[in-house]
Amino acid sequence: MEGDNKLIYFNKSSIKLGELERYVITYDLYQGDDIPADIRLDSIWVKIKNTTKLSYKAAYLLGPFILYCDVRAKDYENSRKIISSMDKPVFQPNLQAQQNFLTELSLHEIKPRYVWIVDVASQIIFNKETKVNFEISIGSSKASLKKRTRCDDTSSGKVCNTSFIGLSVQRLTTAEIWEVPPAISLSQKSHLVILTHGFQSNVSADMAYMMEEIYKSQMNFPNERLVIKGYMKNICETEKGIKFLGIGLANYIINELYDDSVEKISFIGHSLGGLIQTFAICYIKTKHADFFKKVQPVNFISLASPLLGIATGTPNYVKMSLSMGIIGTTGQELGLKDTTYSDKPLLYMLSDESLINVLFQFKRRTLYINAINDGIVPLYSSSLLFLDYSQLLQKLAGEITSSCDPFFQPPVDPRKAPPNQNNNDSDNNKISTSSWNTFWKSKGNQSNKKSKRLMNTSVIKSMKSVVLPPCPDPEFFLNPDARATTIIHDKIYTEKDLPPPSSTLYEGTTLKGDDKTKKTRKEMEEIIARRWHKGMDWRKVVVSLKPDAHNNIIVRRRFANAYGWPVIDHLVATHFKRDDSDTPQKLNNRSIEEDTRTVTNSVEPNKLFSWLTKIEDPGAYRGGLVSTASHFASSWISKHSSVTD
Known part of the structure; x- marks a missing residue:
């Protein structure tokens, strides 16, 4: 030639x-x-x-x-x-x-x-x-x-x-x-989909695969245009705290994305992004009360998000690092440390019913949860604590055993656990008392290998595998039938499905966490989880992914993190399959009805939620060791040579 x-x-x-x-x-x-x-x-x-x-x-x-x-x-x-x-x-x-x-x-x-x-x-x-x-x-x-x-x-x-x-x-x-694809119809209506990245991450590269997969569903919406965006200015700022990041996202939505064409909005957050978008939603609801009256909230989705922080499911050296501020304000907030403006942690304050009741208006609320191989966010935190753990362990038994996992022990036999004291037939859907007690006791005992395996793998290994992920073998790409089952649990949980509260949470008829009583971190996690469940149902999708599960769950890189493909497929099919704005979602013969309660504030928001709306001095948002060291290294290099040569 x-x-x-x-x-x-x-x-x-x-x-x-x-x-x-x-x-x-x-x-x-x-x-x-x-x-x-x-x-x-x-x-x-x-x-x-x-x-x-x-x-x-x-x-x-x-x-x-x-x-x-x-x-x-x-x-x-x-x-x-x-x-x-x-x-x-x-x-x-x-x-x-x-x-x-x-x-x-x-x-x-x-x-x-x-x-x-x-x-x-x-x-x-x-x-x-x-x-x-x-x-x-x-x-x-x-x-x-x-x-x-x-x-x-x-x-x-x-x-x-x-x-x-x-x-x-x-x-x-x-x-x-990232440009919005050409419209397939003449409709001027748009459905704004907000993607929110996690700690030391970014939207533009790390969530590009998800963006492109969601756009493929545009054909299902002939009467509206999907517009997928993410706030790019939070990169390298994720140590400064959930409030700092959430306000930036909220202002981006209000000032740069919203116009009269926007009729629907969805939020999809990965890891820390799930909390950032929660803060942004509460901030918008408080500062711009009419927004969610003009714009219909559709999907609230989190993927491996530490909704309860990471205070008890991590090794002691990690807890100490969080408390010391090694990753800035964000680490202290995730460690459930009291805030400078309250004697309660930020995540507790953020779960206030009058704030998160805006989530009632979302058509769907879905949590994607890593069961194993996630050393960043524990399962209990991303699932809002309440799951049928016995069922989960039984499904994981074969897979973990086949992988020769050193942490695995056979699942607890419910027949050997304390019997379920609840004999009411109307409560058959409740998480069994035996399942809950087994998990709750093991959660407090960090020497228990089984609970350790479900809550945490190696943090160090997980951080390393962000850049050096264990990649699928060639057969994975050639033959979809050879891929292991990824979705291992998919169920809607309501407040009625929850087990009775731990006895230590009650003082008379009031949750101790709602008064000034100082709580342990474990007790605080349960209190926050119950506040999130109050009157709201949650679809909880538990997935079993090979390492690095924390980044595989969003397919950070198209092929290196390909184990997460089924998760994104499930997300798109479940939340963007067709225009079902007037059809209740159904799962396992159970129907989710939209909550029609009106969100109102009887107190001027800047007084009631000054901790949320007050713009702090920039110095209040502290970076951590990584950002500080990176800044000094960059300054030194710029004086001696050019990295960009």
Whole structure:
């Protein structure tokens, strides 16, 4: 072929924290209905090189300077079985400084057009000023990729080999990837979907897969337009506290996203994002009382969110670090430390009925919960404490045993546990007393291996696997039927399903937590959980994911975190399947009826909830050790050299 061993395309670029670039490669093999007699099916080759200086490889506080890359056919669907291994997507989750990622684009069947998508995402976590430099080259052979001089630098970003007239490359930036797709109808109504990232995370890269999957459901809504957005300015600020982050998100929604076309709104939060969006909702309800009268709240969804904090389900060294403020105000809030404006933790104050009663208005309230392999957020916290733990352990028994998990012990036999004292037939749906007592006692005993396994894996391992995730094997991508069951529990819980409160919570007829009595953290968690359940039902979807479950649950990277695909599929199918605004949701023959209570405030909000609405001095929002160290490292580097060279 003319053009053998020649470069076809070359481009230099760089991406910062939360940024990704997409290269859409289109190759017209032939035109017209007739297949040319001299057609050639020679492969095309792609190389991505991380050109960051090798000296920055270990500069984690400024980076890490790592790229994630994947290449797939445009029509690839994770639910479709792949017959030819040449159609299998390829990816590199950990492209270090000065390393290359090389892959072949095979033309193994005769068809008029081939289209591939190449994604390159930044793995920077700690610093929003630095960037990862890279080059992408496309050639007619492996040899053509060895010497960039075959494609003049002045042609950067253009197809530079005239022998490949049918090949074109479209480069898309992060902003272009997040653009709202063209409307499929003339309707001006819009459904605003807010995605909220977690601690030391970002929306733009970490939640891009979720965004694109939700947009695929647009065809189900012919009379409205989905608009998916996320607040980008909270990156590198997540140590400053839930209030700081929540106010930023609320103001973004009110000042930048809302207009007269917005008729519906949904919130989807991952990890800390679940609490951030809760604060934002309460803030909007308090400061802008008419908002949820004009805009219909549809979905409130959290994924692995520490709704009860992480005070008791973590090792002692983590608790001490939280209390000391090693991750700033946020860590102290998650540790259920009393706030500067009250003798109660922020999460307790946020669960005030007059605040969260706005959640009554949401059509659906769903919690996605990691049962295992999540060392960041304990199961009890993301599930609002109350689950049928005996049933959950039985379902997990086979999987954990087959994986030779060292923490696993057989599930508790209910016949050997204290009998259920509740014999009322109308309460058959309640969490059994034996199940609850077994969990509650083991929760206080951190030496119990079974409870430890359900509540916490290694925090250190989980942090490491954000950038270095254990990836699925090739069979996972080729054969959907070979994938393990992910959704292991899906049930709607109401206040009536809850077991009786622990005896220590009561003082007369009043919950002790509602007076000035000082509570242990474990007692405070139960009090907060019961406040969230008061008069509200919650759909709780428990999932069993392989490590890193905390980031797999949102598919942080399309293929490296592919174990979470079924979770996103479930989320989209359940919450964006069709326009059912007038149809109650049904699950297990139980119907969820919308709460029609009117949200009112009899007291001027700035007096009743001054702790929520008062804008603090910037110094009140404290960063932690990581952000401080990253800032100093960045300042030092900027004085001595340029990271962006």
